[in-house]
Each structure stands twice: as C-alpha cells, then as structure tokens.
Amino acid sequence: MKVIWSWKGLCLLWAVCSLFGPLSVGVEGAVGQAEDRVRVELFVMPHCPYGVQAETALASVLKDFGDQIDFRLYFIAKEAGKEDTQAPVARVSTPRSQPACEASTVGGTGRFRSLHGDAEVEEGIRQTAMMTLYPDRYYEYILCRNKALHADDWETCATAAGMDPARVAATASGPEGEALYLQNIRRGNRLGINSSPTLRVNGAEVKDVLTPHALVRRLCRGKRSPGACATVPVCGSDLDCSRPGKVGVCVDPNRPGARCRFSDPVVFQITGLNDPECKVCETGHFIRSTLALFPGARIRTLTIGSAEGQALVERYGIDRVPAFVLDEAFARTARFARFARLVRLVSGKYLIDPRMIPVVQLLDREAQPGRLDLFLGTASPFAMGTAGELITWLREENALDRLYVRYLGGGEDTWHLCVQKALPEDHLDYLVCRVRGVVEGRPSREACIERIGLDAEWVGRCATGAEGARLLEKSLGLAADLGIQKGMNPAVVMDNRVVVIGGMVRRVRDLFYRIHPERAKGSALKTKKK
Numbered sequence: 184m185k186v187i188w189s190w191k192g193l194c195l196l197w198a199v200c201s202l203f204g205p206l207s208v209g210v211e212g213a214v215g216q217a218e219d220r221v222r223v224e225l226f227v228m229p230h231c232p233y234g235v236q237a238e239t240a241l242a243s244v245l246k247d248f249g250d251q252i253d254f255r256l257y258f259i260a261k262e263a264g265k266e267d268t269q270a271p272v273a274r275v276s277t278p279r280s281q282p283a284c285e286a287s288t289v290g291g292t293g294r295f296r297s298l299h300g301d302a303e304v305e306e307g308i309r310q311t312a313m314m315t316l317y318p319d320r321y322y323e324y325i326l327c328r329n330k331a332l333h334a335d336d337w338e339t340c341a342t343a344a345g346m347d348p349a350r351v352a353a354t355a356s357g358p359e360g361e362a363l364y365l366q367n368i369r370r371g372n373r374l375g376i377n378s379s380p381t382l383r384v385n386g387a388e389v390k391d392v393l394t395p396h397a398l399v400r401r402l403c404r405g406k407r408s409p410g411a412c413a414t415v416p417v418c419g420s421d422l423d424c425s426r427p428g429k430v431g432v433c434v435d436p437n438r439p440g441a442r443c444r445f446s447d448p449v450v451f452q453i454t455g456l457n458d459p460e461c462k463v464c465e466t467g468h469f470i471r472s473t474l475a476l477f478p479g480a481r482i483r484t485l486t487i488g489s490a491e492g493q494a495l496v497e498r499y500g501i502d503r504v505p506a507f508v509l510d511e512a513f514a515r516t517a518r519f520a521r522f523a524r525l526v527r528l529v530s531g532k533y534l535i536d537p538r539m540i541p542v543v544q545l546l547d548r549e550a551q552p553g554r555l556d557l558f559l560g561t562a563s564p565f566a567m568g569t570a571g572e573l574i575t576w577l578r579e580e581n582a583l584d585r586l587y588v589r590y591l592g593g594g595e596d597t598w599h600l601c602v603q604k605a606l607p608e609d610h611l612d613y614l615v616c617r618v619r620g621v622v623e624g625r626p627s628r629e630a631c632i633e634r635i636g637l638d639a640e641w642v643g644r645c646a647t648g649a650e651g652a653r654l655l656e657k658s659l660g661l662a663a664d665l666g667i668q669k670g671m672n673p674a675v676v677m678d679n680r681v682v683v684i685g686g687m688v689r690r691v692r693d694l695f696y697r698i699h700p701e702r703a704k705g706s707a708l709k710t711k712k713k
Contacts, residue, residue, distance in 0.1 A: 237392045304364075452481050
C-alpha cells in the first residue's frame with residue numbers, strides 16, 4: 184500500500200536526529216522490567232489546545248494499561264517573582280511532529296503566572312485539588328471539561344464525574360489549593376519544561392505526544408503483551424526501524440501490516456555552502472540529521488567567498504546560505520522516495536528546499552540593522568502565538584516601531600490587512616487581541632475590531648471584497664521578494680536579510696541578540712525606523 188507522507192512529517196523525520204544522533208528503535212531509554220510500573224508524566228497548560236488534545240489522546244492508553252502505568256499530570260506555570268530562578272538549567276526539547284504552547288511569556292495578576300493568565304491558573308488549581316480529593320475521578324472531569332474549557336460552568340463536569348463541587352471549590356479557593364498547585368508545578372520548573380504538552384516515560388521525553396501508537400510501542404517494549412500491545416503496529420516511522428550497518432524504512436507506518444525494510448547505505452556527495460561571517464548560519468544540526476538518515480553521505484564544505492563557492496552560486500542559482508547540493512547518487516538511496524519533495528533538481532544535482540533550513544542569510548540584500556519583518560498566516564494557532572510573543576518582547580524593549588507585519592493568506596489575513604490600512608497605529612493592538620481570541624477562545628473578532636474604534640461591518644466588506652484581495656496580493660509580493668513561501672508560516676526576517684522559519688522562530692530574540700550583542704539590553708533597539 185502506498186503511504187502519503189505529510190510535508191511536516193518528512194521535515195521532522197529529517198530534522199529529528201539533529202540533536203540525538205543515530206536512529207534507534209522506539210524512543211530512547213529502557214522501560215524497565217516486566218513487573219515494574221511504567222512512570223508516565225504529562226506536562227500541560229489547562230487552556231492550551233495542544234495540551235487538551237494530548238489529554239484526550241492519552242485517555243485510551245491509560246484505560247488499556249491501567250495499573251501498569253504510574254501516571255502523573257503536572258501543570259506548567261511559575262510562582263510570581265521567581266520566573267527566572269525556578270528552572271535551574273537550560274533544557275533542550277525533543278523535536279516533535281506536533282505544535283505546542285511555549286511558555287516563553289507568562290501572564291496573571293495573582294501569586295502564580297501561566298501563559299494564558301489567571302483563568303488558566305484558576306483551572307489548574309482546581310484540577311490539582313481534584314487530584315487530591317478524587318484521585319480516581321479527576322481525569323474523567325478533565326475529559327468532560329476540555330469539551331467546553333472556556334465556559335464558566337465547571338461544576339456540571341465535576342458532578343458528572345461524581346465529585347462534590349462545593350468541596351472542590353472550598354479546597355481550591357483556600358491556602359491548601361495554592362499549596363497543592365505550588366507542589367505540582369515544581370516538577371516542571373525543576374526540569375525546565377515550558378512546552379505544553381510534554382510527555383515523559385520513565386524520565387525520557389516522547390516526541391509524538393499526540394500519537395497514542397508511539398506511546399503504546401514504548402510501553403510494550405520488554406513487557407508481556409496485553410491486548411493493546413498485540414494490536415499496535417510495529418513501526419510508525421523510520422525512527423522505529425534500526426539495524427547496525429543498515430538503513431531501515433518503515434513500510435505502511437501505523438497500519439496493522441506495518442513492517443521495517445532494511446537495505447545497505449548508498450554513498451553520495453553533499454557539498455555545503457556557508458558564510459563564516461554569518462553569526463547564526465549553523466550547519467551542524469542539519470549535517471548530523473542527514474548522516475543519521477543517510478549514513479552513506481559524504482560531506483564537504485565551501486565558503487561563499489571562495490572561487491568554488493561562487494561557482495556553485497552561479498551554476499545553481501543559490502540565493503541564500505547555508506545551502507546544500509547533493510549529487511545524483513542521492514536518488515538511489517533507500518529513503519529518496521520519502522524525501523524527494525524536500526529537494527529540487529537543478530542541472531543534474533539536488534538542492535535542499537529552503538523550507539528545510541530554519542535560519543538562512545539571503546545573498547545580495549542590503550542589511551537594515553534592527554529591522555524585523557513578521558510574515559504571518561492567521562489560520563495557524565502556532566503562528567498567532569508566535570506573533571503575540573514577538574510583540575510582547577518588543578513592547579518590553581519599547582521597540583515596536585521596528586516591527587513590520589505582513590500576511591501570507593488564509594484565516595483572517597484580509598481582515599488584519601484592512602485594519603492595518605485603516606488604523607496602522609492600532610493594528611498591533613488588534614493583532615494581540617486576536618491572538619487572545621485564538622488561544623483563549625475570546626474575545627471575538629468583532630469585539631477586537633470595535634475595541635480599536637472601527638466598524639466591524641466596514642472591515643468585513645473590505646476583507647471580503649476587492650480591496651482585501653488587493654492588500655493580500657501586495658503582502659504576498661513582499662514575501663516573494665524575500666523568498667518567503669506560504670509554507671513558511673510564521674517567518675521572521677531580521678535586518679532585511681536573515682530569514683528564520685519553523686520552530687526557530689521561537690528563538691528570534693536570542694538570534695537577534697547574537698547578531699547584535701550590543702543591543703542585548705534593548706537601548707539601541709529604540710532607534711526609530713526610517
């Protein structure tokens with residue numbers, strides 16, 4: 184049976200080995216002896232839509248394995264005033280195929296801070312109280328509550344789960360509730376976990392949080408097979424297929440007939456091109472992941488200033504670095520069919536698609552130090568959340584005038600463009616309002632429009648008419664000039680020449696200060712845009 188792999192899945196498969204080296208069967212780490220209970224830890228934010236999906240996805244696994252699992256649910260939050268001291272060491276997250284809510288910023292007015300503010304903290308305290316009062320029923324409440332998370336009525340779900348709402352409220356609203364919540368969030372703080380959802384099994388992080396099969400495969404390793412183990416597919420991706428000296432490919436992943444197919448590595452040449460003067464143009468992660476997936480690859484590197492490097496630029500039309508050129512033998516590798524969409528054939532060689540390199544420097548563009556262009560498609564909650572974080576950072580630095588927002592089409596993009604045209608000085612306030620609407624479920628689009636003093640009907644006519652289409656065409660033209668494609672959502676361009684896409688957008692602040700260390704305290708950011 185032919186399996187269609189998604190673009191994001193393929194990109195992840197190429198990138199996932201970059202931090203962890205060679206492929207291994209399943210997820211790293213041993214499960215333990217058959218008689219041991221497996222410790223499963225899930226870290227979430229109660230109002231994070233991805234955390235909600237993870238809780239739902241895990242429900243069937245928890246039911247099937249019952250007492251074989253020691254399950255712990257933890258919340259991601261900070262105690263006010265201690266946000267910078269609670270994570271003792273920097274943490275590297277496992278690359279994942281699903282999006283997450285990242286707590287790079289937190290909100291709230293009380294003792295605790297969480298990404299989605301006071302309402303999320305309140306729900307977290309309430310659920311923590313339930314874990315103590317009703318340890319065998321709280322998950323039933325969570326599954327019910329998640330269906331209408333932003334509604335004020337939580338008592339109905341508590342009653343349906345066999346709880347006394349008054350007892351829960353009394354515990355959650357007093358010092359005992361805060362003490363329980365503080366104890367709960369300390370686990371994530373000590374581990375430096377900021378991504379919701381994060382799943383750990385016996386101390387090892389599992390990347391496919393929303394894929395129950397991946398967790399079940401992990402739980403079944405080394406154990407006698409209960410019913411759940413007997414039916415789980417052998418592999419869900421090539422990452423599940425490993426044999427020394429061979430390349431493993433998962434055939435029919437996550438299907439009943441899934442199997443691993445092995446072959447010998449094919450030798451081929453990869454030529455990397457980079458600019459040693461670029462402070463953020465790293466090639467190490469890409470090279471490591473490529474060698475893990477294609478052990479026959481042979482790597483050589485050139486600098487953009489060399490004669491051979493310039494010849495590559497001219498011959499293959501390279502407009503950014505890092506760039507990688509793969510020779511024709513790449514087409515004979517076992518995984519070529521998987522990754523053919525991630526390369527393009529130019530003059531007999533294969534060039535890596537720009538979407539595969541998360542940070543690049545464009546060639547032949549005039550630098551505009553300090554400038555930041557955000558390219559955004561509002562249909563993506565991840566992109567909207569990223570926009571909110573970027574605006575928060577620049578607002579703290581009193582540097583919002585350095586930011587230019589463009590749109591890539593889809594979602595409410597034409598609505599934003601019409602607001603931007605009518606009230607450019609209030610557009611960012613509208614964008615932040617809509618970020619809240621997407622992440623928290625309110626306020627509505629109409630409420631956000633009215634909040635900045637525009638007529639919602641007028642904006643609607645503009646957004647759905649010829650003017651909205653014209654504004655979007657212009658925005659897409661600006662994106663095309665910088666090589667920004669719709670699949671690069673969101674994207675940030677720094678200094679008019681450094682393009683950041685994918686998960687690295689979350690690190691724009693760090694990358695910016697790496698390029699401009701003199702601006703690390705924000706003073707130089709305040710220079711007015713020209």
